[in-house]
Amino acid sequence: KLDDELPVQPPSVKDSLTPETPKGGAxxxxxxxxxxDATFQSWINQTYVHGEPMRGEDGAARCLRSVCDIDSxxxxxxxxxxSGLFNSxxxxxxxxxxxxxxxx
Numbered sequence: 001k002l003d004d005e006l007p008v009q010p011p012s013v014k015d016s017l018t019p020e021t022p023k024g025g026a027x028x029x030x031x032x033x034x035x036x037d038a039t040f041q042s043w044i045n046q047t048y049v050h051g052e053p054m055r056g057e058d059g060a061a062r063c064l065r066s067v068c069d070i071d072s073x074x075x076x077x078x079x080x081x082x083s084g085l086f087n088s089x090x091x092x093x094x095x096x097x098x099x100x101x102x103x104x
Contacts, residue, residue, distance in 0.1 A: 025077035027086060032073060034094070035060040039103070043094055064090060 024032070034040040041060040045053045054063050065071065068085045075082050098104055 023077075024072075024074035027076035027083055028073040031061075031064055031076060031086065031090075035064060035073075039098075040094065043097055044090075047093065047097075 036057045041054075041056065044060050044063050048063055048067055054060065061073065064086075065073065067089050068076065068082045070076065070079065070082045076086050077083070095104075
């Protein structure tokens with residue numbers, strides 16, 4: 001193979017010192033879709049918000065992050081404690097509620 005004669009750039013110090021932010025996978029995508037859904041927003045408010053309701057997608061996301069003890073929904077796919085909380089406190093109860101309403 002011929003050398004293209006372009007210099008090879010060494011990785012910058014900044015690149016090697018900056019921790020990589022985890023990317024969201026299947027659980028983060030599911031959580032994102034649900035937070036954008038008005039039915040989920042209503043359910044999570046009724047289930048976990050005591051006092052002033054959290055409004056809209058951002059409110060549902062804040063509530064979900066609080067319940068799962070995370071800063072970002074992407075953590076759901078990389079943090080076993082968070083994914084356990086998501087499955088037991090959000091996913092399971094929400095799916096059971098949807099089934100009881102005939103929404104599956």
